[in-house]
Amino acid sequence: MTTDKVTNQDSPLDRFIAVIPAGGVGTRLWPLSRAAAPKFLHDLTGSGSTLLRATYDRLHPLAGTHMLVVTGVAHRAAVCSQLPEIKDSDLVLESEPKDSGAAIGLAAAILHERDPDTIMGSFAADQVISPEDLFQDAVREAIHTAAAGKIVTIGIKPTHPSTGFGYIRSGATLNIPGAPSAQSVVEFVEKPSEDVAQQYVDSGEYVWNAGMFVAPVALMLKHLEANQPVLFAGLQEIARAWDTPQRDEVKDRIWPTLPKIAIDYAVAEPAAAAGDVAVVPGIFGWDDVGDFASVGRLNSAREVDDVTVLGEGARVFTENASGVVVSDTKRVIALIGIKDVVIVDTPDALLVTTKAHSQRVKQAVDALKARGDADVL
Amino acid sequence: MTTDKVTNQDSPLDRFIAVIPAGGVGTRLWPLSRAAAPKFLHDLTGSGSTLLRATYDRLHPLAGTHMLVVTGVAHRAAVCSQLPEIKDSDLVLESEPKDSGAAIGLAAAILHERDPDTIMGSFAADQVISPEDLFQDAVREAIHTAAAGKIVTIGIKPTHPSTGFGYIRSGATLNIPGAPSAQSVVEFVEKPSEDVAQQYVDSGEYVWNAGMFVAPVALMLKHLEANQPVLFAGLQEIARAWDTPQRDEVKDRIWPTLPKIAIDYAVAEPAAAAGDVAVVPGIFGWDDVGDFASVGRLNSAREVDDVTVLGEGARVFTENASGVVVSDTKRVIALIGIKDVVIVDTPDALLVTTKAHSQRVKQAVDALKARGDADVL
Numbered sequence: 088m089t090t091d092k093v094t095n096q097d098s099p100l101d102r103f104i105a106v107i108p109a110g111g112v113g114t115r116l117w118p119l120s121r122a123a124a125p126k127f128l129h130d131l132t133g134s135g136s137t138l139l140r141a142t143y144d145r146l147h148p149l150a151g152t153h154m155l156v157v158t159g160v161a162h163r164a165a166v167c168s169q170l171p172e173i174k175d176s177d178l179v180l181e182s183e184p185k186d187s188g189a190a191i192g193l194a195a196a197i198l199h200e201r202d203p204d205t206i207m208g209s210f211a212a213d214q215v216i217s218p219e220d221l222f223q224d225a226v227r228e229a230i231h232t233a234a235a236g237k238i239v240t241i242g243i244k245p246t247h248p249s250t251g252f253g254y255i256r257s258g259a260t261l262n263i264p265g266a267p268s269a270q271s272v273v274e275f276v277e278k279p280s281e282d283v284a285q286q287y288v289d290s291g292e293y294v295w296n297a298g299m300f301v302a303p304v305a306l307m308l309k310h311l312e313a314n315q316p317v318l319f320a321g322l323q324e325i326a327r328a329w330d331t332p333q334r335d336e337v338k339d340r341i342w343p344t345l346p347k348i349a350i351d352y353a354v355a356e357p358a359a360a361a362g363d364v365a366v367v368p369g370i371f372g373w374d375d376v377g378d379f380a381s382v383g384r385l386n387s388a389r390e391v392d393d394v395t396v397l398g399e400g401a402r403v404f405t406e407n408a409s410g411v412v413v414s415d416t417k418r419v420i421a422l423i424g425i426k427d428v429v430i431v432d433t434p435d436a437l438l439v440t441t442k443a444h445s446q447r448v449k450q451a452v453d454a455l456k457a458r459g460d461a462d463v464l
Numbered sequence: 465m466t467t468d469k470v471t472n473q474d475s476p477l478d479r480f481i482a483v484i485p486a487g488g489v490g491t492r493l494w495p496l497s498r499a500a501a502p503k504f505l506h507d508l509t510g511s512g513s514t515l516l517r518a519t520y521d522r523l524h525p526l527a528g529t530h531m532l533v534v535t536g537v538a539h540r541a542a543v544c545s546q547l548p549e550i551k552d553s554d555l556v557l558e559s560e561p562k563d564s565g566a567a568i569g570l571a572a573a574i575l576h577e578r579d580p581d582t583i584m585g586s587f588a589a590d591q592v593i594s595p596e597d598l599f600q601d602a603v604r605e606a607i608h609t610a611a612a613g614k615i616v617t618i619g620i621k622p623t624h625p626s627t628g629f630g631y632i633r634s635g636a637t638l639n640i641p642g643a644p645s646a647q648s649v650v651e652f653v654e655k656p657s658e659d660v661a662q663q664y665v666d667s668g669e670y671v672w673n674a675g676m677f678v679a680p681v682a683l684m685l686k687h688l689e690a691n692q693p694v695l696f697a698g699l700q701e702i703a704r705a706w707d708t709p710q711r712d713e714v715k716d717r718i719w720p721t722l723p724k725i726a727i728d729y730a731v732a733e734p735a736a737a738a739g740d741v742a743v744v745p746g747i748f749g750w751d752d753v754g755d756f757a758s759v760g761r762l763n764s765a766r767e768v769d770d771v772t773v774l775g776e777g778a779r780v781f782t783e784n785a786s787g788v789v790v791s792d793t794k795r796v797i798a799l800i801g802i803k804d805v806v807i808v809d810t811p812d813a814l815l816v817t818t819k820a821h822s823q824r825v826k827q828a829v830d831a832l833k834a835r836g837d838a839d840v841l
Binding site: 118402404406407418419420421422423424425428430432434435436437438439440441443444447448450451454455458460463 | 495779781783784795796797798799800801802805807809811812813814815816817818820821824825827828831832835837840
């Protein structure tokens with residue numbers, strides 16, 4: 088981890104710094120993922136790495152150790168343990184969640200204060216991507232496109248008409264050197280109905296919005312200032328104090344006052360309307376590990392009969408069973424004559440559902456919260 | 465518990481002493497029931513009493529405190545805690561399992577040594593019976609029948625053509641005073657096929673063999689001596705030493721040498737062939753709690769939606785689910801969109817199956833034993 092990024096002379100790739108927002112509990116992965124141990128701190132693919140560590144390692148060939156991580160103050164120790172390379176000044180700790188506008192906006196402002204020519208790339212800590220070289224190729228194209236003055240989103244070629252993702256409608260090819268597949272963005276659209284999603288997929292003009300942005304920090308801030316002047320001013324004040332002894336004092340004073348807004352509304356959509364957004368279609372495999380059915384799909388390594396087993400200490404016995412077992416205990420788990428089941432076994436909570444119902448875990452968590460079982464959430 | 469049994473003067477009911485064999489792990493109820501905490505030590509009906517305690521309480525109106533309990537030496541503390549009324553000399557502790565011939569035979573021999581006119585009744589500790597007054601009526605008839613010189617089994621009127629029980633074919637009514645429903649036994653038959661079971665039920669001549677015997681101890685021992693002279697001699701030697709300071713020394717020396725045989729083969733079947741066995745048909749509800757589907761049926765008290773929940777500390781959340789949850793932990797258990805499921809949650813082992821497959825738990829336990837997971841069995 089002591090080597091630095093390898094780039095061409097005078098390449099825009101030299102200006103690249105990666106930002107990793109590590110937030111989001113991953114409610115649909117309860118009881119494994121929860122407030123105290125969110126999704127990004129788990130190894131959900133059986134790779135041996137947490138999703139956070141895998142994200143860092145995937146970005147390292149592009150950014151070297153030039154990375155900023157934004158996470159909740161409660162996760163400081165866990166994140167530092169996963170990413171010992173991260174310096175204190177590159178770890179942005181949110182004292183309370185303020186949505187992605189403040190999180191990514193502050194990263195942009197800090198990086199701009201350090202070097203206004205920086206190109207930032209924001210990549211959530213809880214996604215699964217493979218193969219990595221195709222991802223890195225797409226990011227390189229996005230960096231070249233950003234250097235030409237665009238906010239660039241990396242969209243994912245849809246494999247099915249998902250109703251769980253937003254879509255991006257792409258337009259003309261931009262013909263940017265080093266970015267042959269970059270296209271203009273016509274519009275961002277919300278999660279569609281199944282019929283509409285099918286039309287999107289059939290048209291060939293739409294990609295999934297995976298929430299990945301690559302952009303010149305100056306352009307990010309220009310749109311942020313225009314659309315969210317209060318948020319922009321607060322972030323600027325924190326950023327100016329960031330690399331000074333006043334960092335914590337200023338952050339602690341300003342952060343709680345910031346408005347909550349998603350980066351999509353604060354920057355991406357208005358920038359798209361202004362013609363400043365491009366898209367690079369990703370042809371790599373991508374999964375946001377949204378539920379346990381997805382966890383099952385991503386783990387083909389260890390199967391006991393037709394049951395996918397996740398968890399080092401798992402002692403699973405199956406007879407005439409299929410599905411997914413996620414074990415966070417060392418208990419013996421016996422499955423007999425039950426199909427497509429999802430079992431998540433943790434020290435204080437047990438989930439039993441089916442692959443088909445795994446999206447409904449979120450509602451169960453809401454119900455548990457409502458009835459006062461917050462100790463296990 | 466200080467009152468004694470209420471009987472008529474000079475009634476055979478005065479000669480009655482109850483024997484409770486408390487053995488059998490109840491493998492099909494794993495992981496709740498296991499070697500260290502067998503079935504009879506659990507409250508499987510949600511009544512607030514263990515099966516053992518409920519058995520004692522059901523027999524108390526007939527036997528008062530005149531009861532003998534036969535159990536494994538490992539369960540001494542648990543049994544004494546459940547039945548503080550039992551004296552040391554009325555607690556027969558098996559240093560190793562020797563099947564029901566030795567267990568019930570030793571009880572008969574001890575009681576005969578104390579009073580050869582005793583009528584004993586043997587009732588397993590892990591059955592569920594209701595209503596109790598109809599059971600007690602049947603036992604009283606059985607005691608009167610025993611006083612007339614019979615070994616009397618209480619059979620259960622079949623409610624369906626079960627292939628899981630042995631059957632008893634009844635013959636002519638015996639016309640014994642105090643026992644209007646007592647009949648001769650033509651034969652004991654093994655667990656039948658489904659077709660044969662249906663014929664048995666249709667004929668009206670067959671009852672389920674519930675393993676309940678009422679008999680003069682002298683008659684039990686006469687048949688035991690005739691059919692199993694080695695077993696008889698060993699049991700006699702222990703019985704003669706039982707109420708002396710040599711009890712433990714003699715028992716520890718003889719018990720390991722005794723042959724293993726079921727009481728059915730050692731006494732009941734040869735006695736039936738000799739015309740010495742009668743049957744009193746029981747018209748009470750009876751369940752041997754053979755599997756978790758049965759546990760579900762017996763517990764209608766606490767339902768969370770369509771899920772029967774057993775266990776004091778259970779924190780169960782259900783959505784669109786049905787089945788049985790047996791909780792031996794205080795964990796939150798969330799069931800979402802899963803039907804007819806059986807979940808048994810214990811500190812070191814978890815079972816997930818369906819009501820339809822609950823009989824197959826035994827095979828799973830055998831497989832776990834074979835692969836070396838004996839720590840949870």
